[in-house]
Amino acid sequence: MTDLQKRLIEAAQKARMNARAKYSNFKVGAALLTADGQIFTGCNIESSSYGLTVCAERVALFKALSEGADDFTQLAVATSIDPPGSPCGACRQLLWDYARDIEIILAGDNSVVELTSLKALLPRPFGDEDI
Numbered sequence: 001m002t003d004l005q006k007r008l009i010e011a012a013q014k015a016r017m018n019a020r021a022k023y024s025n026f027k028v029g030a031a032l033l034t035a036d037g038q039i040f041t042g043c044n045i046e047s048s049s050y051g052l053t054v055c056a057e058r059v060a061l062f063k064a065l066s067e068g069a070d071d072f073t074q075l076a077v078a079t080s081i082d083p084p085g086s087p088c089g090a091c092r093q094l095l096w097d098y099a100r101d102i103e104i105i106l107a108g109d110n111s112v113v114e115l116t117s118l119k120a121l122l123p124r125p126f127g128d129e130d131i
């Protein structure tokens with residue numbers, strides 16, 4: 001585990017504390033790293049109209065994109081389960097669209113950490129080259 005990976009996990013765990021998850025009580029934090037070292041964080045934000053809920057990963061991605069960032073290298077996702085939670089299908093697609101094959105760090109309960117990649121999570125992706 002590199003210092004940068006540790007920093008990213010800590011940022012995701014900190015963002016997780018801000019989760020607005022009063023309906024599921026399942027809190028998620030995410031931290032997205034750019035090639036030039038910026039970190040954009042997100043947490044899940046739930047709605048009383050459940051389908052409007054936005055995942056932590058997409059909040060982090062949209063914050064980054066809306067600030068003009070576009071070169072991403074790593075994403076950390078923090079949950080409190082073992083094995084650690086992994087990005088949902090919708091988030092995998094959006095991450096593929098805007099971040100391509102980044103490293104994914106899954107951090108769960110009891111310091112359990114798994115390293116993977118977006119391509120491993122989404123092995124046969126649909127992308128803009130298919131349109």
Ligand code: THU
Nearest residue numbers: 024026028044055056086087088
């Ligand atoms: N959730 C995330 O934030 N990220 C994921 O990748 C999976 C699910 C959130 C959405 C909802 O607020 C809660 O977890 C339960 O599904």
